[in-house]
Amino acid sequence: MKRFFQQFYLLLLFLFLYAPIFTLMLFSFNADKSRVIWHGFTLDWYAELFRDSTIIHSLYVTLIVAFASALLSTLLGTVAALGIHCMRRRTKGVYLTVNSIPMSTSDTIMGVTFMLLFAMLMLEKGYLTLILAHTTFSVPYVVLNVMPKLRQLDKNAYEAALDLGATPSQALQKVILPEIMPGIVTGAIMAFTLSVDDFVVSYFTAGTTSQPLSVVIYSMTRRRISPKINALSTLLFLAVLILLVIINFRQSRDESHKNAQKPKYQPLKGVEN
Amino acid sequence: MKKYMAYPYGVWMLIFIIAPILLVVYYAFTDKSGALTLGNFTSMLSYTSIFGRSFLLAFAATVVCLLLGYPLAYIMSKQPPRWQNFYMMLIMLPMWMNFLLRTYAWMSILENNGFINQFLQNIGVIRLLNTLLRPEAPIEYLPLINTGGAVVLGMVYNFLPFMVLPIYNVLIKIDKKLIEAAQDLGAPSGAVFRKVIFPLSMPGVIAGITMVFVPAVSTFVISKTLGGGKEMLIGDLIDLQFMGNAYNPQLGSAIALVMMALVFLCMLIMNRFDDGSGEEGGLLL
Amino acid sequence: MEKKCLIELKCIEKEFDGEQVLKGISLSIRNREFVTLLGPSGCGKTTTLRIIGGFESPTSGDVLFEGRRLNDIPPYKREINTVFQRYALFPHLDVAENIAFGLRLRKLGEQEIQTKVRTMLELVGLRGFERRKVTSLSGGQQQRVAIARALVMQPRVLLLDEPLGALDLKLRKDMQLELKKIQQSTGITFIYVTHDQEEALTMSDTVVVMNHGIIQQIGSPTDIYNEPVNAFVADFIGESNILDGVMVRDELVRFCGRSFECVDKGFGEQTPVDVVIRPEDIKLTFPGDALLQGVVESIVFKGVHYEMMIRTEHFTFMVHSTLAEPVGKTVGLSVVPFHIHIMHKTEAAQ
Numbered sequence: 061m062k063r064f065f066q067q068f069y070l071l072l073l074f075l076f077l078y079a080p081i082f083t084l085m086l087f088s089f090n091a092d093k094s095r096v097i098w099h100g101f102t103l104d105w106y107a108e109l110f111r112d113s114t115i116i117h118s119l120y121v122t123l124i125v126a127f128a129s130a131l132l133s134t135l136l137g138t139v140a141a142l143g144i145h146c147m148r149r150r151t152k153g154v155y156l157t158v159n160s161i162p163m164s165t166s167d168t169i170m171g172v173t174f175m176l177l178f179a180m181l182m183l184e185k186g187y188l189t190l191i192l193a194h195t196t197f198s199v200p201y202v203v204l205n206v207m208p209k210l211r212q213l214d215k216n217a218y219e220a221a222l223d224l225g226a227t228p229s230q231a232l233q234k235v236i237l238p239e240i241m242p243g244i245v246t247g248a249i250m251a252f253t254l255s256v257d258d259f260v261v262s263y264f265t266a267g268t269t270s271q272p273l274s275v276v277i278y279s280m281t282r283r284r285i286s287p288k289i290n291a292l293s294t295l296l297f298l299a300v301l302i303l304l305v306i307i308n309f310r311q312s313r314d315e316s317h318k319n320a321q322k323p324k325y326q327p328l329k330g331v332e333n
Numbered sequence: 334m335k336k337y338m339a340y341p342y343g344v345w346m347l348i349f350i351i352a353p354i355l356l357v358v359y360y361a362f363t364d365k366s367g368a369l370t371l372g373n374f375t376s377m378l379s380y381t382s383i384f385g386r387s388f389l390l391a392f393a394a395t396v397v398c399l400l401l402g403y404p405l406a407y408i409m410s411k412q413p414p415r416w417q418n419f420y421m422m423l424i425m426l427p428m429w430m431n432f433l434l435r436t437y438a439w440m441s442i443l444e445n446n447g448f449i450n451q452f453l454q455n456i457g458v459i460r461l462l463n464t465l466l467r468p469e470a471p472i473e474y475l476p477l478i479n480t481g482g483a484v485v486l487g488m489v490y491n492f493l494p495f496m497v498l499p500i501y502n503v504l505i506k507i508d509k510k511l512i513e514a515a516q517d518l519g520a521p522s523g524a525v526f527r528k529v530i531f532p533l534s535m536p537g538v539i540a541g542i543t544m545v546f547v548p549a550v551s552t553f554v555i556s557k558t559l560g561g562g563k564e565m566l567i568g569d570l571i572d573l574q575f576m577g578n579a580y581n582p583q584l585g586s587a588i589a590l591v592m593m594a595l596v597f598l599c600m601l602i603m604n605r606f607d608d609g610s611g612e613e614g615g616l617l618l
Numbered sequence: 619m620e621k622k623c624l625i626e627l628k629c630i631e632k633e634f635d636g637e638q639v640l641k642g643i644s645l646s647i648r649n650r651e652f653v654t655l656l657g658p659s660g661c662g663k664t665t666t667l668r669i670i671g672g673f674e675s676p677t678s679g680d681v682l683f684e685g686r687r688l689n690d691i692p693p694y695k696r697e698i699n700t701v702f703q704r705y706a707l708f709p710h711l712d713v714a715e716n717i718a719f720g721l722r723l724r725k726l727g728e729q730e731i732q733t734k735v736r737t738m739l740e741l742v743g744l745r746g747f748e749r750r751k752v753t754s755l756s757g758g759q760q761q762r763v764a765i766a767r768a769l770v771m772q773p774r775v776l777l778l779d780e781p782l783g784a785l786d787l788k789l790r791k792d793m794q795l796e797l798k799k800i801q802q803s804t805g806i807t808f809i810y811v812t813h814d815q816e817e818a819l820t821m822s823d824t825v826v827v828m829n830h831g832i833i834q835q836i837g838s839p840t841d842i843y844n845e846p847v848n849a850f851v852a853d854f855i856g857e858s859n860i861l862d863g864v865m866v867r868d869e870l871v872r873f874c875g876r877s878f879e880c881v882d883k884g885f886g887e888q889t890p891v892d893v894v895i896r897p898e899d900i901k902l903t904f905p906g907d908a909l910l911q912g913v914v915e916s917i918v919f920k921g922v923h924y925e926m927m928i929r930t931e932h933f934t935f936m937v938h939s940t941l942a943e944p945v946g947k948t949v950g951l952s953v954v955p956f957h958i959h960i961m962h963k964t965e966a967a968q
Binding site for chain 2: 175
Binding site for chain 3: 214215216217219220221222223224225226227228238239
């Protein structure tokens with residue numbers, strides 16, 4: 061009985077989470093402009109979506125910015141995490157506190173502060189400002205994903221590599237990096253999705269010719285909403301779904317690896333962070 | 334592996350995190366000519382009601398998120414591991430879709446001729462309401478969109494995962510032996526929850542509250558799309574000063590600064606409940 | 619047979635955050651020697667080892683390797699390898715690749731690497747484990763891989779940092795013998811860190827007892843056990859009864875209100891000293907046959923012997939005996955002069 065209620069509760073909440081998305085997707089196939097009344101099946105909106113150069117360009121902007129900022133923040137964050145890991149308690153604390161500021165500041169405030177900064181630096185809003193801003197709010201997540209992996213590392217692993225004749229850079233490449241790779245990959249994926257998902261910061265830092273998808277959608281929702289957006293949502297949802305399935309597959313493969321190694325002592329766990 | 338490897342990011346943080354905050358402080362205390370002034374703060378007094386409404390709506394959304402999210406996280410943590418992964422994915426999936434699209438989805442549901450109203454008309458609830466309550470001024474729909482309720486709904490919908498994930502992450506890490514120990518010491522399941530599980534999950538709850546409240550109190554998208562601009566929030570006010578017609582970054586900075594201070598204060602009070610168990614926190618997804 | 623000095627530490631001092639961990643360590647280690655640094659945790663033994671390995675640099679003082687100054691040579695250029703405390707095996711590599719790690723960095727041919735890895739696995743008794751994941755091995759097996767990984771580099775010196783600390787008692791005893799055998803057959807100088815005095819006495823040619831960053835005593839296991847230079851060493855090496863005493867004159871010491879003959883001299887007259895008596899050196903007699911009488915307070919069976927606490931007027935002695943005496947019985951305690959050890963009172967022993 062208790063179990064039934066629990067399942068029922070889960071069902072209700074997932075319905076709450078997904079019903080809007082599914083209606084959105086359903087009406088991307090609607091033969092009429094109506095977002096409410098079904099008029100029959102069509103793929104016209106998809107065709108129109110791909111003919112809309114504004115949307116296609118904005119998709120391009122979004123992807124460029126997401127790739128660039130994910131790459132940059134992964135590099136910056138991983139190297140930073142390695143450095144922070146070696147720091148004394150005090151400096152480490154300072155770094156991690158400042159690092160956590162972007163995560164606990166609202167997007168609106170962050171967007172505004174970037175806007176002021178770029179105005180002062182006289183940087184024209186465009187790709188560069190977008191990438192700088194997105195990198196800044198992504199790095200903390202990379203750092204926080206890499207740090208636990210470093211902490212799990214045998215504290216002598218790096219020294220053991222040196223001891224066996226590896227130069228510091230060889231030790232990093234051959235021992236440290238392979239060990240913390242899962243954290244780096246998760247961090248990179250998070251950086252990428254944070255960038256794709258972002259609207260508010262982009263809104264304050266995008267130029268007129270470099271509007272990412274979310275900014276374009278925003279300006280559309282303020283005027284007349286076309287079912288093109290539904291079509292776009294459907295495609296994005298599918299893209300994210302595929303991405304997630306791949307990640308999950310990767311994770312569960314890692315997990316089964318670990319379980320295979322320590323069958324007796326390793327209790328089954330949920331999600332590995 | 335040396336600590337100087339963190340220096341590039343240190344410089345980055347100085348330029349892109351510390352400097353912008355200092356800029357906001359500078360702008361907040363100066364006027365358009367650059368002279369020191371407190372005028373920005375005094376002129377904010379007329380917006381007290383907006384501040385009040387923002388905090389009230391964000392507070393409501395946070396409470397709803399907690400009430401919905403805690404049981405969800407708890408039930409999820411009790412599922413078989415294989416299913417837990419699946420549920421986690423289900424929770425994260427909408428979060429990874431664009432924030433605007435998620436909000437947009439609710440527009441078509443809540444609109445005057447949206448799904449809910451269509452549905453209510455079709456099953457005759459609207460007619461029933463008209464005959465029962467207001468025979469003299471019949472309505473065609475229930476006013477759902479452009480209300481404070483719609484804004485709270487939008488916040489809950491968008492930020493619920495931020496509440497569930499940290500709580501869930503803390504719950505699954507609770508040592509099962511502690512629960513067995515509590516049972517061993519004679520605690521019935523209700524007491525086990527109240528005296529062991531819930532207190533231990535507090536760090537997750539605090540993180541969840543922070544992660545919902547902070548974006549909720551400063552959003553302007555949700556209030557614009559689902560609140561119809563009628564329910565102006567701090568976020569809208571700031572947006573207006575920077576991107577809107579009222580262009581006044583000095584006032585905008587002052588508002589932002591005050592909001593940051595208020596949020597910081599709220600978090601400080603919240604964190605008194607936390608035992609401050611270090612850097613891990615619940616923030617990590 | 620004169621063995622030449624391989625490693626020399628000269629007045630090594632080391633500070634961490636203003637705290638002095640090593641206070642002038644001077645030590646010379648001969649080729650093919652098995653040296654153990656022994657002491658309680660925090661005594662500076664691991665820091666000393668890390669300085670030899672090159673993972674820390676001394677605040678002052680020199681490390682010499684065959685007379686050459688080694689201070690600024692990074693670890694990867696030293697002919698020294700280390701077996702780390704918790705092994706520090708690389709979990710992303712299998713057993714064979716862990717052992718081959720250093721050889722690959724030396725860019726040896728694949729054939730040669732495989733041969734060396736196989737020989738090493740044979741030496742440590744892990745034949746057929748090549749492709750196993752290191753995380754799937756037991757503690758003892760991981761230990762062997764760590765040793766193989768370091769030995770395959772054919773170092774001049776092998777540093778071992780409490781390598782057996784994580785193993786259970788039985789396995790530890792086996793590994794002690796095995797390590798000693800490996801050391802003798804390879805002729806590599808071993809510098810071994812442990813806090814286990816029994817381990818130190820079993821394996822070493824030379825034991826270096828340390829406390830508070832100072833070397834207390836250097837000597838062969840027999841010397842250290844039989845002739846501890848101060849109360850700290852006496853107490854740390856095996857169990858001891860340590861009493862306050864006064865050296866009346868040469869070969870006569872007074873404690874517990876009685877005067878005893880002893881064999882030590884040169885302490886001067888009426889000098890306060892520490893008197894150390896091993897529990898197994900006290901013989902229980904009839905009360906009338908000894909200078910000291912006491913009452914048995916407790917008795918515990920320890921396997922080989924009984925451990926009794928016997929209260930006399932001034933001091934409660936620990937006595938090891940193969941014969942049990944009932945609690946409450948009054949007995950006499952006698953010690954032959956040879957077994958009364960007299961030591962200078964030292965600051966470090968407090």
